[in-house]
Amino acid sequence: MTMYKEIVEKRVDKALADDFLRKATRRATDRLRLGKFKAAQDLGDWEDWRLAGEAIRTQVVANLDFYLKQLIEQVEKNGGHVHLAKTPVEAVDIVRKLVHEHDAKNVIKSKSMVSEEIHLNSALESEGVSVIETDLGEYIIQVAGEPPSHIIVPAMHKTRQQVADLFEPIAGHTLSSDTPTLTKFVRQEMREKFLHGDIGITGCNFAVANTGSIVMVTNEGNGRMVSTLPRVQITLMGMERIVPSFRELDVLLNLLGRSATGQRLSSYTTILTPPKHSSDSDGPEEFHLVILDHNRSEILGDTTFRRALNCIRCGACFNVCPVYRQIGGHAYGSVYAGPIGSVITPLLEKDWDKWGHLPYFSTLCGACTEGCPVRIPLHDLLVKLRARKTLSGHTPQIEKRIFQGYRYMFTHEKRLRQALRMGAHLQRPFVKHERIVGGPPPLSNWTKSRTLPMVASKSFMQMWSELKLSEKSSNSDPIQ
Amino acid sequence: MKVSLFATCLTNAFYPEVDLTMAKILKYLGHTVDVPEGQACCGQIAFNSGYISDAREVARTLIDSFEHSEIVVGPSGSCIGMIHHYYPFLFENDPVYLAKAHDLIGKSYEFTQFLVDILKQPDLGAKYSAKATYHPSCHATRFLEIVEPPLKLLEHVKGLELLPLPEAQLCCGFGGTFSVKIPKISEAMVAEKAEHVLASGADLLLGLDMGCLMNISGYLEKINKPVKTMHIIQLLGEGMQG
Numbered sequence: 157m158t159m160y161k162e163i164v165e166k167r168v169d170k171a172l173a174d175d176f177l178r179k180a181t182r183r184a185t186d187r188l189r190l191g192k193f194k195a196a197q198d199l200g201d202w203e204d205w206r207l208a209g210e211a212i213r214t215q216v217v218a219n220l221d222f223y224l225k226q227l228i229e230q231v232e233k234n235g236g237h238v239h240l241a242k243t244p245v246e247a248v249d250i251v252r253k254l255v256h257e258h259d260a261k262n263v264i265k266s267k268s269m270v271s272e273e274i275h276l277n278s279a280l281e282s283e284g285v286s287v288i289e290t291d292l293g294e295y296i297i298q299v300a301g302e303p304p305s306h307i308i309v310p311a312m313h314k315t316r317q318q319v320a321d322l323f324e325p326i327a328g329h330t331l332s333s334d335t336p337t338l339t340k341f342v343r344q345e346m347r348e349k350f351l352h353g354d355i356g357i358t359g360c361n362f363a364v365a366n367t368g369s370i371v372m373v374t375n376e377g378n379g380r381m382v383s384t385l386p387r388v389q390i391t392l393m394g395m396e397r398i399v400p401s402f403r404e405l406d407v408l409l410n411l412l413g414r415s416a417t418g419q420r421l422s423s424y425t426t427i428l429t430p431p432k433h434s435s436d437s438d439g440p441e442e443f444h445l446v447i448l449d450h451n452r453s454e455i456l457g458d459t460t461f462r463r464a465l466n467c468i469r470c471g472a473c474f475n476v477c478p479v480y481r482q483i484g485g486h487a488y489g490s491v492y493a494g495p496i497g498s499v500i501t502p503l504l505e506k507d508w509d510k511w512g513h514l515p516y517f518s519t520l521c522g523a524c525t526e527g528c529p530v531r532i533p534l535h536d537l538l539v540k541l542r543a544r545k546t547l548s549g550h551t552p553q554i555e556k557r558i559f560q561g562y563r564y565m566f567t568h569e570k571r572l573r574q575a576l577r578m579g580a581h582l583q584r585p586f587v588k589h590e591r592i593v594g595g596p597p598p599l600s601n602w603t604k605s606r607t608l609p610m611v612a613s614k615s616f617m618q619m620w621s622e623l624k625l626s627e628k629s630s631n632s633d634p635i636q
Numbered sequence: 637m638k639v640s641l642f643a644t645c646l647t648n649a650f651y652p653e654v655d656l657t658m659a660k661i662l663k664y665l666g667h668t669v670d671v672p673e674g675q676a677c678c679g680q681i682a683f684n685s686g687y688i689s690d691a692r693e694v695a696r697t698l699i700d701s702f703e704h705s706e707i708v709v710g711p712s713g714s715c716i717g718m719i720h721h722y723y724p725f726l727f728e729n730d731p732v733y734l735a736k737a738h739d740l741i742g743k744s745y746e747f748t749q750f751l752v753d754i755l756k757q758p759d760l761g762a763k764y765s766a767k768a769t770y771h772p773s774c775h776a777t778r779f780l781e782i783v784e785p786p787l788k789l790l791e792h793v794k795g796l797e798l799l800p801l802p803e804a805q806l807c808c809g810f811g812g813t814f815s816v817k818i819p820k821i822s823e824a825m826v827a828e829k830a831e832h833v834l835a836s837g838a839d840l841l842l843g844l845d846m847g848c849l850m851n852i853s854g855y856l857e858k859i860n861k862p863v864k865t866m867h868i869i870q871l872l873g874e875g876m877q878g
Contacts, residue, residue: 172824478807482824516818519811519825520684522778536725542686551686559687566645566676567697576649591857601819606826606854609650616643616652620659620671 164489164513171487177313181305181484184312185475191418192472192527199414209411210531212404213466216396220456223365223398224447230368235431236443244274247448251276251357251390254444255285258388260354266372266379267291268359269307269469270392270448272491273504276357288349290378292342296322305485307492308416308471313484346378356382356440360393361469362408363445364427366401370445372426373412375419379426389430389440395447396456396465408468411529415470455503460540464499466530473524473534479517488514495524495534502541508550515541573618579611637755638668640702642710642744645677646846654711654846657873658747662709664876665757674701680718683726685813692726699723699736707754708744711869712845713776716746721779746776748844748868752785758792762875765795766864769838771829771852773845774807786844786868793875802832810851826855833863841865 171177196202216223228238241247247270255263263285265271277287277298289298296311297304299322304310311319320333327341358379362371370391372379383389399405413419432439455461474480474494485493490501490511498514505511515538518524524534545551565572586592586599592608594600602608614622639662643655659669675698683691698719702708710716723737745754752758770790776782790798809815809825816822829852833841841856841863843849853865866874 168818168820172820178824476805478809478825479821481806482821482828515686516814517821519774519807519809519814519822521774521807521811523774523805523807526778539684539686539722542684543688544686546686546688555685556687559682559685559690562682562687563690563693566679566694569674569676569697569701572676579649598816601816602854604819605823605858606851607857608854609850611649612652614652616648616655617671617673617675619652619656620643 160509160513167487167489168483171483174484176315177484178482180313180315182481184306184309185481188309188417188471189475189527192415192475193418195414195418195420198420199410205407205411206529206531208407209468209529210466212399212407213468213530214463216398216400216404217456217462217465220396220398223400224395226365227363227368227398228447230366231443231445232368234368234429234443235433236368236445239444239446241274241446241448241450244448244450247274247392247446247450248276248279250444250446251392252279252283254388254390255280255283255355258354260388261286262349262352263287263355263357264349264353264382264386265289265294265357266359266374266382267294267310268357268392269304269492270359270394271357272304273394273450274392274448276392288346288353290346290349290376290382291374292339292376292378295342295346299323299326303486303491305493306471306474307469307494307497308474313486346381350381350385353382353386355388355390356386357390357392358382360391360397361412362399362405363393363397364400364402364405365398367429369427369429371399371405371409372428373409373416373422373424374426375417375423377424380424383426383428383430383440384438387440388442388444390444390446392446392448395449395452412468412470415468415472415527415529451504451506455500458503461499461503461537463532464496464503464537466532467496467500468530469496470529472527472529476523476527478519478521478523488517490514495538496532499532499534499537499541502545508545508548512545512550515539515545569617573615576611576615577618580613583611638670638706640705640708641669641671642675642678642698642702642708642715643671644710644712644715644846645681646850647711648676650850651846651867654867654869658709658711658869661751661760661869661872661876665755665760670705672701672705678715678718679726680715680722681812683718683722684811685817688726695719695723695726695737696733699733699740702740702744703736706743707750708740709747709750710744711747711867712847713746713773713780713782714845714847716744717775717779719744721775746780746782746785746844748785748789749780749782752788758785758788760789760792760872760876762792762872763794764871764875766840767797767799767838768840768842768871769799769801769833769836770804771801771808771833771841771843771848772804773843773848776844777805782844786842789868789872790842793871796871796875799836799838801836801838803828804832806832808848808852810847812847815851822851823855826851830855830859830861834861839864840871842868842871844868 293311316333430443502511679691679694727734808829809822
């Protein structure tokens, strides 16, 4: 545990020392947050839309077995194949097997957070398969060898210059860092890759249960290329990413585009019902849907945390989180960062030693809950995760003692009063100019960056008792 | 009205003048004020740290101490927010205390909310000359939806010029134990808040939660840019004398 504690601290230190990262994160989240605010206002009745979104997600998650069965039946009826993966390893194996079966050398991908969750790229690359991310942001971080720092804007932390530096070795010549040059370069690169892709792997924002359709929300059109050019399409989805029908999809698309990027609708909303049928002019001949569980079933059975599955992965909670604002995504260490990442990562990964720090990456200010378009009470879930960690015995002994002491003191006001009287004396060595300075940890964690007022020579409770006494003896009201 | 004061653990220990001034204002308005013995803390510090059973015992003590009160008023959106937002969860398996918790929720108010929404007395005739800015604390704003009451009270203070606080919605980084558990992120957050306070041009920072104010003013003092900081209660108290 100490080892992980150090790793976490190192990551946080690194993020806090990175002025550029912090400025870029501030700028990008401000832009997204304000965009969302405007888009929500334009729509009107935003709270009603949120309620509708929440109702839809809650209903789907509560009846997930039914909708999953319906989705699987529909996809198979359409001629697709469905694979259920219990674990990330199983999911990777399914994809790997498909890649081998088709003797695929080139895999092209559009954005998929599930593929990050199962660490698919490295697994395929280790077997000599070329894997190319075709979403610009994903491509940048793939070249940089980094995980995404935001679920919607994965390369949020990179400057144009840094991107140009990353692309130059691939281009083989110097690149100016203006946006048109960089996008033109990537477009040229991608055209080639698209044409040579043997298999296309996509993510899935929603799967429509009653038609077996896959919905992808993108802004670059790369999702369409990935799902039309290669002969084989593999789509990865978390098992909860379902809508019953197009009626519900309508509501969720309205919430997703606006909450994610402040768009009424993303540039491309791709709805596919693969594989290609005889009447279709294009599309994959073969379609595989990989549905990942990875402890989602367990979350589903947990009434306290089930609501975490309502998430539509819009990233709005990132953009309002004052903690994320300061440190960006990498400091969390997890594939999913931000408030929702801090909730779902410990639940998906079930490893308190490694991910136990995440629920504490929050002041519980509630901005995430307020920002969530499907009303997930994120800050409540964070505090309940802390409670679960404590109950499971994964918190430090010293912390337990401190709260035992707190309980002893704050369940008997007289004891507290006495302790405060003592405190007023004991603080003297640490007092300078009427402020407490220095002191041992955890006190020093405060005093390093802030002054602390002195414990009052008389607590209010003490003061009040004395005033009451004098009121009785003098028959007048001393506090007027 | 018979009003019981909830002296929060922070004001009780560090800022007793806030509690005392709250008592004085309520008395001035003609109410009977008492401070039930036995009260100590809402339990939030343990609750937020994940120590539910310790928090529950402290919360039980608080509930007991106000059992016979008609109305409970406290100088903190965070502590009252804890009662309203989390006590039902804390006692979900204890029907006796769950009922008592709901009783307390039904009769407890944050100070500015009590004055403006319940007593309908936004104008206390206070005068205070200053350029001030107001930090809307997260728990008051988001848990209790207290937005207007503090502003109404400040609007009626003669001589007070209220300047907007940039990015006011951002948390100051206090977060109770967060400030000492993850001190570096907390510091980065309060540094940004301080930046905005200084940018507002105000020479007085106001709020309704001493936790946030202690954090922001403590940081400003540490970087040698002290800005006078007051709880709205202190401002009203001083303004009513002037």
